[in-house]
Amino acid sequence: MDPLLEGLRLVAAPDVLIAIFASAVYGLVVGSLPGLSATMATALLVPVTFWLSPIAAIATIITASAMAIFSGDIPGALLRIPGTPASAAYTDEAYAFTRKGQPELALGAGLWFSAIGGIVGTLSLMLLAPALAEVALSFSTYEYFWLALLGLMCATLVARSSPIKAIASMLLGLLIACIGMENPAGTPRFTFGIPDLLGGIEPIPALVGVFAVSEVMRAMASVEPPKMPFRRFGSILANQWKLTKQYQWPMWRGNFVGIVIGVLPGAGADMAAWVSYAMSKKFSKTPEKFGTGHAEGLVEAGASNNASLASGWVPSLLFGIPGDTITAIAIGVLYMKGLNPGPTLFTERAGSMYALYIIFILANIIMIPLGIVMIRVASRVLRAPRAAVMPIILLLCAVGSFATGNNLFSVLLVGLFGCLGYVMEKNGYPIAAMVLGIVMGNMVEQSFITSLIKSDGDVLPFFERPVSAFLAALTLGALFWPVAAWAWKRLAPRRAPAAVG
Amino acid sequence: MNATRRRTLLGASGALLAAPALGQPRWPARPIQMICPWAAGGGTDAVLRIIATLLEKDLGQPINVVNRTGGSGVVGHAAIASANPDGYTMGIITSEICMLHWQGLTEVTFRNFTPLGLMNNDPAGIQVASNGPHQDVRALAEAVKASRPGQFKASGTGQGGIWHLSLAGWLMAIGVPATHVRWVPSNGAAPAMQDLVAGGLDFTTNSVVEARAMLDANRARSLAVMATERLGAFPNIPTLKEAMGIDYSNGAWRGIAGPPNLPAAVRTAMNAALDRVFKSSEYVAFMNSRGFGLTYADAEGFGRHLAASDAALGDAMKAAGLARS
Amino acid sequence: MQLSDRITGGALVLLGAAAAWGGSKLPAVPGQDVGPAAFPMLIGFGLIFCGSLIAFGVGRSFEVEEEPQENSGSLMARLGLRVLVPPALLLFYALAVDHLGFLLTAGVMVFLGALALRASVKLALPLAIIAPFFVHLAFYRLLRVPLPEGLLGAPW
Numbered sequence: 001m002d003p004l005l006e007g008l009r010l011v012a013a014p015d016v017l018i019a020i021f022a023s024a025v026y027g028l029v030v031g032s033l034p035g036l037s038a039t040m041a042t043a044l045l046v047p048v049t050f051w052l053s054p055i056a057a058i059a060t061i062i063t064a065s066a067m068a069i070f071s072g073d074i075p076g077a078l079l080r081i082p083g084t085p086a087s088a089a090y091t092d093e094a095y096a097f098t099r100k101g102q103p104e105l106a107l108g109a110g111l112w113f114s115a116i117g118g119i120v121g122t123l124s125l126m127l128l129a130p131a132l133a134e135v136a137l138s139f140s141t142y143e144y145f146w147l148a149l150l151g152l153m154c155a156t157l158v159a160r161s162s163p164i165k166a167i168a169s170m171l172l173g174l175l176i177a178c179i180g181m182e183n184p185a186g187t188p189r190f191t192f193g194i195p196d197l198l199g200g201i202e203p204i205p206a207l208v209g210v211f212a213v214s215e216v217m218r219a220m221a222s223v224e225p226p227k228m229p230f231r232r233f234g235s236i237l238a239n240q241w242k243l244t245k246q247y248q249w250p251m252w253r254g255n256f257v258g259i260v261i262g263v264l265p266g267a268g269a270d271m272a273a274w275v276s277y278a279m280s281k282k283f284s285k286t287p288e289k290f291g292t293g294h295a296e297g298l299v300e301a302g303a304s305n306n307a308s309l310a311s312g313w314v315p316s317l318l319f320g321i322p323g324d325t326i327t328a329i330a331i332g333v334l335y336m337k338g339l340n341p342g343p344t345l346f347t348e349r350a351g352s353m354y355a356l357y358i359i360f361i362l363a364n365i366i367m368i369p370l371g372i373v374m375i376r377v378a379s380r381v382l383r384a385p386r387a388a389v390m391p392i393i394l395l396l397c398a399v400g401s402f403a404t405g406n407n408l409f410s411v412l413l414v415g416l417f418g419c420l421g422y423v424m425e426k427n428g429y430p431i432a433a434m435v436l437g438i439v440m441g442n443m444v445e446q447s448f449i450t451s452l453i454k455s456d457g458d459v460l461p462f463f464e465r466p467v468s469a470f471l472a473a474l475t476l477g478a479l480f481w482p483v484a485a486w487a488w489k490r491l492a493p494r495r496a497p498a499a500v501g
Numbered sequence: 502m503n504a505t506r507r508r509t510l511l512g513a514s515g516a517l518l519a520a521p522a523l524g525q526p527r528w529p530a531r532p533i534q535m536i537c538p539w540a541a542g543g544g545t546d547a548v549l550r551i552i553a554t555l556l557e558k559d560l561g562q563p564i565n566v567v568n569r570t571g572g573s574g575v576v577g578h579a580a581i582a583s584a585n586p587d588g589y590t591m592g593i594i595t596s597e598i599c600m601l602h603w604q605g606l607t608e609v610t611f612r613n614f615t616p617l618g619l620m621n622n623d624p625a626g627i628q629v630a631s632n633g634p635h636q637d638v639r640a641l642a643e644a645v646k647a648s649r650p651g652q653f654k655a656s657g658t659g660q661g662g663i664w665h666l667s668l669a670g671w672l673m674a675i676g677v678p679a680t681h682v683r684w685v686p687s688n689g690a691a692p693a694m695q696d697l698v699a700g701g702l703d704f705t706t707n708s709v710v711e712a713r714a715m716l717d718a719n720r721a722r723s724l725a726v727m728a729t730e731r732l733g734a735f736p737n738i739p740t741l742k743e744a745m746g747i748d749y750s751n752g753a754w755r756g757i758a759g760p761p762n763l764p765a766a767v768r769t770a771m772n773a774a775l776d777r778v779f780k781s782s783e784y785v786a787f788m789n790s791r792g793f794g795l796t797y798a799d800a801e802g803f804g805r806h807l808a809a810s811d812a813a814l815g816d817a818m819k820a821a822g823l824a825r826s
Numbered sequence: 827m828q829l830s831d832r833i834t835g836g837a838l839v840l841l842g843a844a845a846a847w848g849g850s851k852l853p854a855v856p857g858q859d860v861g862p863a864a865f866p867m868l869i870g871f872g873l874i875f876c877g878s879l880i881a882f883g884v885g886r887s888f889e890v891e892e893e894p895q896e897n898s899g900s901l902m903a904r905l906g907l908r909v910l911v912p913p914a915l916l917l918f919y920a921l922a923v924d925h926l927g928f929l930l931t932a933g934v935m936v937f938l939g940a941l942a943l944r945a946s947v948k949l950a951l952p953l954a955i956i957a958p959f960f961v962h963l964a965f966y967r968l969l970r971v972p973l974p975e976g977l978l979g980a981p982w
Contacts, residue, residue: 029964029968030968030969033964036969040541043540043541043546044541044969044970046541046546046547046550047550047554047566050550050554050787136695137695137698137699137720138699139699140696140699140700140701141696141701162880164876164879164880164884165876165880167872167876168838168873168876168877168880171842171869171872171873171876172838172841174865174869175841175845175866175869175870175873178845178849178865178866178869180573181573181606182573182659183865184659184660184686184862185660185686185852185855185858185861185862186659186660186661186662186686186855187660187852187853187855187861187862188606189848189849189862189866190845190848190866195575195576195579195607196576198573198575198576198606199570199573199576213912213913216912216939217909217910217911217912217913218909219943220908220909220911220912220942220943221906221908221909265691265692265695315695318718319694319695319698319714319715319718319720320691320713320714320715321691321692321694321695321714322691328543328691331714332544332547332791335790335791335792336547336787336790336791337790338790340713340714340717341714341717342714342717342718343717343718344717385945385949386943387940387943387944387945387949387950388940388945388949388953390939390940390943391935391936391937391938391939391940391943391953391957392936392953392957392961394912394915394916394936394939395932395935395936395939395957395958395961396961397916398916398919398920398932398935399932399961399965399971399973402971402973403965403969403971404570405540405568405569405570405576406567406568406569406570406971406972407569407570407576408920408923408924409920411916411919411920412916412917412920414916415912415913415914415916415917415920416913418912418913418916419910422909423829426828426829427828427829427831427834429834442688445865446686446687446688448865449686449860449864449865450685450686450687452859452860452864453654453683453685453686453858453859453860454654454685454701454702456651456859457859457860534972565970565972567972651857660855660858680856683857683858684857684858821856821857822856823856
């Protein structure tokens with residue numbers, strides 16, 4: 001029997017369709033709550049999958065994770081509270097739209113380009129899986145080191161601030177990531193004897209603190225802004241086709257970068273969004289508009305992070321290596337349901353594999369109507385008085401961070417990070433750069449230290465392999481950009497004194 | 502469908518549990534909380550959740566799994582040990598509880614728990630890349646003995662993790678110092694297996710289960726398993742005893758335990774319930790599908806296992822210089 | 827909390843020095859040449875470098891001027907302490923929730939938070955009564971987060 005038809009037959013079963021719909025709604029709701037990540041939404045589904053047929057079980061995981069990643073953008077755009085580390089890269093951009101009174105444009109772009117990214121990512125999974133898997137397997141720790149460093153360098157590009165302050169913020173994030181014993185040496189560092197610090201600082205409480213709590217703190221210190229004139233929420237999809245044509249090239253670049261980063265185990269949607277947003281700004285004709293409510297970066301990063309979600313399944317399906325935390329959970333479910341990862345899955349169980357692809361595409365298609373409903377419901381929050389919304393956000397911050405590990409220590413962390421975020425923001429230190437440092441810290445150190453251990457302290461292997469040499473060149477280029485830009489600024493006035501204001 | 506099934510099982514379990522002492526409310530009279538010291542979605546979480554689902558049917562009360570993460574397992578283990586011993590808060594404990602205190606990271610040891618049942622054990626294996634030079638474990642051992650210190654690189658988990666200790670134990674068993682092979686710390690077994698296949702390592706000593714996908718893909722081979730008998734799911738892999746006459750075994754285990762001084766009634770009831778859970782076809786099917794090793798010991802046997810494991814891991818940690826003196 | 831670049835830059839230098847010093851005190855790992863000290867020391871020196879550059883005003887020209895605040899000086903002073911209300915409420919939540927239970931703690935938190943944002947009691951009171959129930963419903967029922975019951979249990 002044709003595997004494609006077999007796949008269609010498997011997906012068309014009523015229990016699978018119900019599972020897709022129910023988990024879509026579930027993923028949208030959970031992802032939009034601050035502090036609850038897509039990983040958490042997926043993990044909570046695992047006990048439910050015990051009772052489902054194999055295809056329905058996988059369908060719930062795929063659908064819920066795709067929905068949760070998209071809906072993480074909703075609180076980011078409306079309230080400046082990113083739902084996931086992936087959306088932290090462009091939260092300020094999306095929130096700038098809301099302040100201009102066009103939240104529907106930012107959210108619509110998030111929805112539309114997420115769906116496109118998801119579908120393109122799935123196609124890459126279908127057509128290129130074996131080739132992509134070989135790329136993933138050829139990456140050793142040296143390549144990962146350069147990749148991680150390149151990711152960190154995005155901090156200077158993303159921020160609308162002094163590059164030196166951006167680097168300082170990122171270093172602060174890296175220092176925070178040093179806390180605990182989850183380092184290559186397994187030695188507790190900077191724990192000050194507090195057992196809760198042994199496991200390190202989780203990105204979610206830090207993220208919620210620096211973005212959401214500091215936003216509530218700012219609200220306390222300012223007078224309520226005048227209400228925006230009441231206006232019907234515009235059509236959500238109307239402008240997206242125009243954007244698709246206008247920013248076609250960034251969109252494809254975002255898809256491509258997302259697919260490549262997603263395939264590499266350990267570098268998931270978070271990094272894809274950051275790198276794509278930074279690339280978009282770097283190659284844009286109008287980089288000065290970034291951060292003021294400009295769609296270009298949203299298009300590229302939105303496409304990128306969902307594309308990486310789909311291609312992240314490649315190493316998981318072929319070698320059982322999780323591409324990110326979500327696929328780590330999914331691998332468990334695959335084994336449980338007898339769909340053991342491995343090359344044989346693609347040959348002997350081709351029908352099931354096609355079913356999986358179809359579910360991916362289906363999930364990204366129903367994301368559009370469900371997402372529109374979700375955006376319309378969520379945007380009511382903007383019309384509520386600020387004094388009613390902000391306290392509830394604070395409560396959600398407390399409960400959401402508690403839920404990450406059922407540990408009250410996280411609630412204290414959220415408060416501390418709120419203060420830190422507030423002070424940093426007031427003094428021109430970009431908080432997104434610090435979040436990037438926290439998210440990437442472990443990968444940077446891990447790849448750096450293990451590479452040194454493997455090479456017995458020799459630096460040469462960092463540059464020897466062809467891929468690592470290429471990545472090294474890119475990274476060093478990005479590293480010296482701020483210095484060059486600074487020198488340029490200092491020299492420029494002498495050549496054109498009238499240009500300085 | 503589930504509801505009816507649950508109801509019949511509930512009735513059956515009610516009949517099985519004979520009425521206890523009169524005048525006392527039958528345990529469990531309300532929902533039970535089960536603490537998991539590791540994050541949702543991981544292996545320990547999965548094992549605890551299947552046990553909880555089956556216990557729920559068996560005991561007729563909801564069982565809530567709560568992930569108390571943080572501190573590399575320290576926080577959750579301490580939460581189980583310090584819970585109110587009323588029989589309504591218990592949890593799953595893992596090999597790490599016999600390791601963390603040797604490193605001076607916690608005061609909590611296995612003595613701070615009431616063992617209820619050992620539910621799973623995943624033995625370590627020795628894996629090499631399939632295009633590597635060593636065909637069997639004896640050849641690998643000879644090559645390791647002939648190498649200079651630090652020349653061979655192995656991995657499987659972080660520094661001082663359970664698989665680092667399986668390497669140290671094996672090296673001591675073949676008569677070389679525990680630090681003769683350089684340990685490359687990794688974020689768990691999956692990245693280590695990837696680096697093995699990418700050519701960055703000589704061998705890995707993580708559990709055979711964690712190597713499964715790479716073994717199936719013919720990218721890696723498992724030369725031996727560090728267990729007393731061959732694994733049901735991997736009958737072709739010889740034990741260390743068979744392959745080179747070494748009596749050494751090591752593995753990551755998981756068991757259910759409660760705080761000290763649990764009431765005797767709870768202990769007996771839990772012991773019987775865990776026994777039924779372990780023998781249930783659902784548990785066996787789940788564990789086999791995930792490749793998790795089915796090893797069971799009742800409360801008493803689990804207690805002996807804890808003491809033995811604590812001593813053995815302590816010795817390996819001291820030899821590898823990982824224990825705090 | 828607008829501080830001069832000299833102060834924030836100086837603070838970063840001190841933090842970097844502390845990180846490098848603390849890192850250098852970390853014990854070496856037996857059997858490894860590269861220990862836990864390398865990375866914090868590297869970051870520490872990086873922070874010292876960046877902090878001194880900031881303190882000397884390098885890179886200032888890149889910064890976008892903060893939007894002018896509408897608040898006058900006296901208003902700022904009056905609002906200054908309010909900024910600390912959110913972290914204080916989070917601290918209160920962490921300390922009180924196990925004793926008072928979720929619904930009461932959350933109610934107090936929302937009530938005080940709303941008042942601090944100049945809501946009328948007519949808005950704050952109903953909000954503080956209703957909102958915790960919905961949050962409890964979503965997190966406790968749907969997501970099975972073990973929120974403590976304390977003095978006042980939820981009806982479900």
